[in-house]
Amino acid sequence: MNHAVPFTTAETSALHDALRETVADGATPGGVVVCGTAAGERTVRSAGVVSPFTGPGTPDASTVYDIASLTKVTATWPLVGRAVDAGLLDLDSPVREFLPAMDGTMPSAQATVRQLLSHTSGLRAATRFDLYDLTERPLHELICRELMENMPGTHRYINRGYILLGLALAHVHRQPLDELAAVLWAELGMADTAYGPVEQSPRVAPTERHDGHDRLWGAVHDENAAVMGGVAGHAGVFAPAADLATYAEHLLAGEASPLGRWLRAGLVPQAEIEPGLQRGLGWILAAGGTVAYHHGFTGTSLHLAPATGRYVVIATNAVHNGAASRIRIAPLRERALKTLAAG
Secondary structure, three states, X not given: XXXXXXXXXXXXXXXXXXXXXXHHOOOOOEEEEEXXXXXXXXXXXXXXXXXXXXXXXXXXXXXXXXOOOHHHHHXXXXXXXXXXXXXXXXXXXXXXXXXXXXXXOOHHHHOEHHHHHXXXXXXXXXXXXXXXOOOOOOXXXXXXOOOOOOOXXXXXXXXXXXXXXXXXXXXXXXXXXXXXXXXXHHHHOOOOOEEOOOOOOOOEOOOOEOOOOOEOOOOOXXXXXXXXXXXXXXXXXXXEHHHHHHHHHHHOOHHHOHHHHHHHHHOOOOEEXXXXXXXXXXXXXXXXXXXXXXXXXXXXXXXXXXXXXXXXXXXXOOOOOOHHHHHHHHHHHHHHHHHHHXX
């Protein structure tokens, strides 16, 4: 990245309009969009309320959201990059080498770190840890004993790959994943990013109400992460848009930053998702590889345009009114992608 291209008023206004339309459509009670650059310029736009159940307050850049699968690229992915640099992990070695010793045939343990990062491992896609007997064997062993579902090399989005990576990181560092991530985020200046549970307050956005239970508020939405105590490689992190913007600035710092160098590695296509979309190491690559992005199930997104030093953060709780409503934030995400692709 040679220089950052500022956002125009027309671009930020269009994104704000898309956010307001998303709220008006009932897709989410509210949300925040940050348009920023590697140079530190930020434009914050918000709409709606944090939740009708927590008061009338409008969300802002400090409102904390359950970022769901953005955990993959804000916790697991950068920690894997650090571990590779330190010689603790190897991209092309089976993940079995980085997990506690296991006896017997472990078909899913043969997946490499690279395959797990790029969703090309062939592991089973459906994940229901509530059906596992975790008193019988440790989780990593239960996953690794399972048969592969596809041939390695074919793209299929799989949560359990990042779950295994999180377990591997904890093993090679001899330290829990949430502690490893907390050190990283502190170094990056992401003071309000953490694995849950987080304290319930008006600045924390609730998510979905499950049948027979209270609305989730400060507790992880992802059910498999919940079975794991809220700390997992695929989900479990809570963060405000301001911290995600800070993270984006570090990613876009280029060769001056270890994270910038790891992002460059992440932008190398590993597999085709569909025509026009590739999967890198972690990130989805669009617009001829000029835009990298990732979504979170709850209604969050991070879009990056490394060549122009620009990013767009989307933070919403679009599962608030039921998981089906989150689909209606697609136009907002599409606007973010088109804005960066055009820039």
